[in-house]
Amino acid sequence: MKAILKFRFSLVFFALLSPLLGFSQKTEGVVIYERQEFWSKIIGQLTYLSNEEKDRVKQTWGKNDDGWKSKTKLAFNANESLLTNVEEASEYGWSSRTEDYYIYRNFEKEKKIELIEMMGKTYVVEDSLKAPNWKVLNQIKDVAGYICMKAVTEDTVKHQKITAWFTGDIPISAGPERYYGLPGLILELEINDGDVIITASSVQFKKLTDELKLPKLKGKKIKDVDYDRLIANHIKDSIKSYRNPYWAIKY
16 A cells, blocks of 8 residues: 555656646657667676686777667657667668567557567567556656656566656657556666666657558567567576577667
C-alpha cells in the first residue's frame, strides 16, 4: 500500500510541476538518441575474462574512453512507436552497414514486433506488450530541454540496473532500446550506472508519413520467452568459454 501511495504521489507531483514549466503536450514526432558504450568500464567488470583480454581492450580504447557512439531514431504518435538504427557516413563519405534493429510498439493494440540481428542471425520477436516493473522516484533533471523524472527497473536476464528519465510533457509510453511503459516519453536511459548511456539529442514534433512503417519481416519468429532464453544461454556459454558475450548482443 505504501508503494502504491508513493507512486501516486510521484505522478501527482510530476503532473503539477510540468504545466508550471510552460510545455505543451505533443504526441507525434521524431526523437534522435545518442548511445555511448564505455567498453573499458564494461570489460573491466567482467570477472571471467582474462587479464590479456582486458589489456587488449584498454589498448584499443585507451585510458580516456569517451564511449563508442551510435544513433537511433524513434518515430512516435499517440498509439505507436518505431525505433530504428541511424546510418551515419564517415569522414571519408562511406557508411558501414548497421545491424537489423526495429523495435515497434502498438500501445492501442497492446502488441509489439521486434526485428533484431544478434549472434549472427535475425530474429522477429512478436508478442503482447509486457512493460518493465518500474519504480518511479522523486528526482528530476533536465534532458534535451525537458524536465524529466527518474524511474528504475532491472533487466533480470542480463542482471543489469536500468535507470530511465521520462517526461510527462510528451505523454507517450515509449523509449529507446526495448524500454517503455512509463507515463511519458523516456529521454534518457542508463545501464548499470553509466556502462551505457542513451540520451535524446533532439526532439522534433511533426506530422509523420511513413516513419512508422516496418520493413518486410525476414527472420526466425520467436516470443519473448524464447528471446530471453537465447540471451541467457548465450551469456552462460560465453562465461564458460571466458568470452565477452556482448560482442554478439547489445549490452
